[in-house]
Amino acid sequence: MLSSRMEQALNDQVNAELYSAYLYLAMAAYFSEQNLEGFTHWMNMQSQEELTHAMKFYAFINERGGRNTLKTIEAPPATWDSPTAVFQAVLEHEQKVTSLINGLVDMALAEKDHATNIFLQWFVTEQVEEEASVNAVLQKLKLLGGDSGGMFMIDRELAARNSACPCAQPTP
Template identity: 65%
Template structure:
């Protein structure tokens, strides 16, 4: 059974993950609007990943006998000045999500909630990957600066990304 403070924090994280999905959907729409279909496809995968993250929290709360409480999702930003500006925003957002996950881990440790702490370790590892992926794209976009041929090559590269569900945890 989840303690009240932990339950509130996990419900807040469900909202944060759904917001992330919504934010990346707005970014996908931006890329669609400027005809960068590969960038848009990369964002669509990110939308699916974030939705899946939210559902992992949702399922965990239910498995632990808690009550999921859904709140309004904040409106995301919808326009950016460049693909680089979008991915700088992605990196900043993922760093924020990492801080949220770290706060949840700290709370779980403080509450002596070992099951939640164990559950959260997957997200700790996931955030390392999320930040590294966004950071790599930021660095590549900085390297190509405004070179359209480089941008189109990146568009083709990013368009190859596909969503794959993570393997279920070993029981």
């Protein structure tokens, strides 16, 4: 059984994951307006992945006898200065999510909630992968500067991303 403090923290994480999905969907819309279909596809996949993460937390709360309490999801930004600015924002956002996950792990350890700690380890590993994949794209974008030919090469590369989650893949 979850403590009330842990239950609240996990519910907050459901909200954070749903915000992440909403943020990446807003970024997909931005890229769609720029006619960067590969970037749009990548962000749609990222949004779907974040929805899957939210549902993992949601299901875990249920499995542990907790109560899911859904809250309002904050509106994300709608525009950015450039694709590089978008990926810089994604990296910063993923670093924030990593901090949130680490805080949950710290709480689980302090409460000696071993089941929650074990559950969270998947997310710890996932965040390492998230930050690395976003940083790889960001570094390529920084190397390009303003080279439009290189931008189209990256767009093609991002269009090839396959979803890691079992959910339906939206089309770009």
